[in-house]
Amino acid sequence: MSLTPADIAVGLDHVHKTYGGDQPVVALDDVSVVFARGTMTAVMGPSGSGKSTLLHCAAGLDRPDSGTVRIGPTDLSSMSEKRLTELRRGRVGFVFQAFNLVGALNVEQNILLPSRLSGRRPDPAWVAEVIGRVGLGERLRHRPSQLSGGQQQRVAIARALVTRPEVMFCDEPTGALDTRTAAEVLALLRSVVDRFGQTVVMVTHDPVAASYADRVTVLADGRIVRDMAQPGAERIAEHLALPGGRRPSVASREG
Numbered sequence: 001m002s003l004t005p006a007d008i009a010v011g012l013d014h015v016h017k018t019y020g021g022d023q024p025v026v027a028l029d030d031v032s033v034v035f036a037r038g039t040m041t042a043v044m045g046p047s048g049s050g051k052s053t054l055l056h057c058a059a060g061l062d063r064p065d066s067g068t069v070r071i072g073p074t075d076l077s078s079m080s081e082k083r084l085t086e087l088r089r090g091r092v093g094f095v096f097q098a099f100n101l102v103g104a105l106n107v108e109q110n111i112l113l114p115s116r117l118s119g120r121r122p123d124p125a126w127v128a129e130v131i132g133r134v135g136l137g138e139r140l141r142h143r144p145s146q147l148s149g150g151q152q153q154r155v156a157i158a159r160a161l162v163t164r165p166e167v168m169f170c171d172e173p174t175g176a177l178d179t180r181t182a183a184e185v186l187a188l189l190r191s192v193v194d195r196f197g198q199t200v201v202m203v204t205h206d207p208v209a210a211s212y213a214d215r216v217t218v219l220a221d222g223r224i225v226r227d228m229a230q231p232g233a234e235r236i237a238e239h240l241a242l243p244g245g246r247r248p249s250v251a252s253r254e255g
């Protein structure tokens with residue numbers, strides 16, 4: 001299926017990224033990839049293969065040495081730092097392994113923080129819908145320290161959604177969660193794709209987490225070596241080149 005420009009949420013074209021020093025490391029080596037709107041993609045690969053660098057370049061957190069990165073029609077390469085910051089606040093959402101909530105703020109204040117920072121008043125109906133979807137209506141006055149890990153990650157997902165970003169980047173969103181809680185968070189991410197048409201790009205080491213995605217892109221040594229449409233967890237595990245030939249254990253996907 002060929003995509004029109006309007007179908008593309010994020011596009012990288014011939015992106016190179018090298019980290020300097022005495023012995024330069026090529027983190028991304030001529031990477032071209034597009035992430036379609038309203039889909040969930042898992043980015044996988046061994047440690048050091050370039051997954052975080054790909055995510056950071058795609059999100060405008062880091063700049064490639066060459067090649068172009070687009071969010072929608074917007075080319076990030078020529079943008080000033082100020083405009084990139086604005087873009088990250090309004091058009092991109094982030095979810096991290098360690099949740100990264102502000103401990104001094106309650107759930108509602110955390111969720112509304114990106115809107116406050118971007119100076120835009122969020123649509124109350126949308127905020128209510130997001131809070132309802134993540135199931136935190138009873139917990140709005142709680143502090144993050146009063147919540148479980150899974151609840152904290154749901155707050156982080158709500159916070160990422162509240163500006164209606166064009167794309168949500170998730171870096172190991174279930175890395176700190178037990179299997180059951182991870183399954184709930186993955187089902188939530190899947191539902192925001194299916195119900196809201198949200199675009200999600202998720203870095204993960206876990207084949208079960210990746211099996212929730214529409215597509216799995218595998219990196220090795222800074223290059224895309226595999227691109228699979230809706231593979232099951234078993235097939236993902238078979239195709240992952242893990243260091244030392246170790247295969248991850250695969251528990252079945254719940255729910």
Ligand SMILES: Nc1ncnc2c1ncn2[C@@H]1O[C@H](COP(=O)(O)OP(=O)(O)OP(=O)(O)O)[C@@H](O)[C@H]1O
Nearest residue numbers: 019020025026027046047048049050051052053054
């Ligand atoms: N700031 C940096 N300075 C120097 N080298 C870096 C820097 N960030 C990443 N690298 C190197 O670039 C390569 C790709 O790193 P990256 O973090 O993107 O990999 P990754 O696939 O996300 O790894 P992991 O799964 O361990 O998080 C690695 O060799 C790494 O050591």
